[in-house]
Amino acid sequence: MNDRTESLLLALPGLLLLVLAFFLPIGQMLVLSISGPDGPTLSHFARFLSDPFYLGILWRTVRLSLLITVICALIGFPLAYIMARVGPRLRLWLVVMVILPLMTSVVVRTFGWMVLLSRSGLIPELLRDMGLVGRSFALMQTEAAIVIGMVQVLLPFMTLSILGVITRIDGRLEEAARTMGCSFLQSFRTVVLPLSLPGIVAGSLLCFTLSTSLVCDAQSARRHANTSVGGIDLQIGYPNAGLAVCCSTGGHIIRWHPAGTGALYQDDGLQQWLSQSRHGCVRLP
Amino acid sequence: MANVRLSAIKKSFGKTDVLHGISLEVASGEFVSLLGASGCGKTTLLRIVAGLESVTAGSVEIEGVEVTRLPPEKRDIAMMFQSYALLPHLDVAENVRFPLRMRGIGGREEQAEKVKAALETVQLEHFADRRPRQLSGGQQQRVALARAIVSRPKVLLLDEPLSNLDARLREDMQVELIEIHQRLGLTTIFVTHDQEEALSLSDRVVLLNAGKIEQEGTPAEIYSQPATGFASNFIGSANLLPADIVAGDAGPMAKFSDGQTLQLGPDERVRGPVSIALRQEDLSLSATGDGPKAKVRTRVFLGARNRYVLSLAGEPLRALTANDVEFSNGQSVTLSIDPQRVRVLPR
Structure with a gap:
């Protein structure tokens, strides 16, 4: 057996899994999105792109994801730098602290934020007491709450991506920059920042894709109406950004009813698809 | 006139004392070697002069001005690292221009001229637009040297710059260092563990042992009249x-x-x-x-x-x-x- 077939055999199980669990359903979705009652059609796309409701959701998703990504980068880059430059023991503790939110259950995490952010929670209370905000001020169920919750969850992805790159930057480069007339901040800007760019880009891509799909906490934080494409995706119990996008591009949308009764509004296309693919998990608790 | 004056420098890392009160004067234009085995504190002393390391006690003066508490960028020095520390995201010319840019020396054209002159000094003028990783070790080393001399610093600090080169290249670079030093007359402090290098390059050799000055003198003095057992064992x-x-x-x-x-x-x-x-x-x-x-x-x-x-x-x-x-x-x-x-x- 030569090397080529050997590596092919080794890759086979992984490839098979990818094809079965990813490419096949995605392909099916794509086909579905252009199939109508009378053969192939682009009418689903036309409907999606002409309906201000869907476009609004898309825009909000992109806008929030960008904002979350930028905030993650602004917090994650200095944090990763500090983690890379401190001693190994302190670094370990910082890593544990950063990934702790990932290891906490969604429910616990969300209730934590409710304690802090709800109308009678710690932060609004404090702000009210200091006279900074009015009586009706609330953080829970606002976009700000979505952003705060998502930043907490996504920060590890950004921080660890950047950390990996910064630890590989030779510390003597910064020292050399200092001896050549750079202040600390200048050496940061002229040496560390350009050299850690690959990490920042990787982290940002991760954060952006994840935040377009992952809005668990956001949903609890902001309970009314559809907030984002990812939110819709979550509600049909299929946590995959790609599918969610296909889903919405295909025009198969369930809406979380604004009145909050838990009733589902579905359009015909989706119902048809759901019964076909036997994805029964449609309702959110 | 003393260009660099170190007075009773002490340095401890935690409970470990690395330097035990070192006093040293380096005259203007002098080439001084700090010679010693690894762990004797010679690199720490150099980093103290550069401002990359703080002192536990003692003071550092450069041209009569006390700089003990000044950060490296406020001292008019240049340092060449053992690992060269070239900036990998900049090409050779930008690397050499870096100290001029950061210290705001001259306009764009003047800087370009100085960079060209410095690269000619180390015979690398044809490599200006290469990236550091496209160069051999010897070439990288010359870029680092060009970068160190381009701004004509008051003090040039060299931290074992030749130790990563093979024997032949090292001899060539030694000659080059001597010639550049003679031409530019920069006050130079050179750290090495190689006694031959120290003897052949410097006006004065300072032999360090366990954080103390064991002996200092001209290369001939150090070689022919070692004052202690350590000195005679280490030299020759x-x-x-x-x-x-x-x-x-x-x-x-x-x-x-x-x-x-x-x-x-x-x-x-x-x-x-x-x-x-x-x-x-x-x-x-x-x-x-x-x-x-x-x-x-x-x-x-x-x-x-x-x-x-x-x-x-x-x-x-x-x-x-x-x-x-x-x-x-x-x-x-x-x-x-x-x-x-x-x-x-x-x-």
Whole structure:
């Protein structure tokens, strides 16, 4: 057996899994999105792109994801730098602290934020007491709450991506920059920042894709109406950004009813698809 | 006038004392080597001059101005690192221009001219638009040198810059360093563990041992008159043999523990228990004759020379001979040495 077939055999199980669990359903979705009652059609796309409701959701998703990504980068880059430059023991503790939110259950995490952010929670209370905000001020169920919750969850992805790159930057480069007339901040800007760019880009891509799909906490934080494409995706119990996008591009949308009764509004296309693919998990608790 | 003045510099890392009160003056335009084994504190001392390390006690002055608490960028210095520390995301010309840009020296055109001149000095003018990783180790090293001299700093600090080069390149760079130093007259502090490098490059050698200055002087002084056992062992890797001084017919003699004696110079004044320092290149060996006898343990063929490891009074003794001098293992040979070349050090 030569090397080529050997590596092919080794890759086979992984490839098979990818094809079965990813490419096949995605392909099916794509086909579905252009199939109508009378053969192939682009009418689903036309409907999606002409309906201000869907476009609004898309825009909000992109806008929030960008904002979350930028905030993650602004917090994650200095944090990763500090983690890379401190001693190994302190670094370990910082890593544990950063990934702790990932290891906490969604429910616990969300209730934590409710304690802090709800109308009678710690932060609004404090702000009210200091006279900074009015009586009706609330953080829970606002976009700000979505952003705060998502930043907490996504920060590890950004921080660890950047950390990996910064630890590989030779510390003597910064020292050399200092001896050549750079202040600390200048050496940061002229040496560390350009050299850690690959990490920042990787982290940002991760954060952006994840935040377009992952809005668990956001949903609890902001309970009314559809907030984002990812939110819709979550509600049909299929946590995959790609599918969610296909889903919405295909025009198969369930809406979380604004009145909050838990009733589902579905359009015909989706119902048809759901019964076909036997994805029964449609309702959110 | 002293360009760099270090006064009673002490440095501790946690509970470990690295430097025990070092005072040193470097004159304007002087080339001084800090020589010592690894861990003796020589690099720490250099980093203190650069401002990359703080002092525990003592002060640093550059051109009469106290800079002890100033960060590196506020001191007019340039440092060349052992690893070169070229910025990988900038090309060669940008690397060399970096100190000019950061210190705001000259306009764009003036900077370009200075960069060109510096690259010509190290004969790399054709590599200006290459990235550092496209260059060989020797070329990277010259870029680092060009970058260090381009801004004409008050003090040039070199941290073992030649240790990553192969022997041939190192010799070339030594010559180049000497020439550049003569041409530019920059005050230079050079850190090395290689005694040959220190002796051949510098106006003055400062020998450091365990955070203290062991001896300082011109290369010739350090080589011919080592003041301590450490100095004579480190410089020229002399053999150190314990002995007593006894009176002989033709002046004082060294008596080894097995009773054999070695004639010393007539004006040797040191008395009592001593260490006798014998340079391996000063010893000559013969099969017969008067003088202390030693036993051959091994021969190491070095190409141009032979090194014999001998045993005298139970102590190992190394001697360099011409490559056609042949003795067999176990053979007894007679040592002879010019009495003037024997150093007697108090023990």
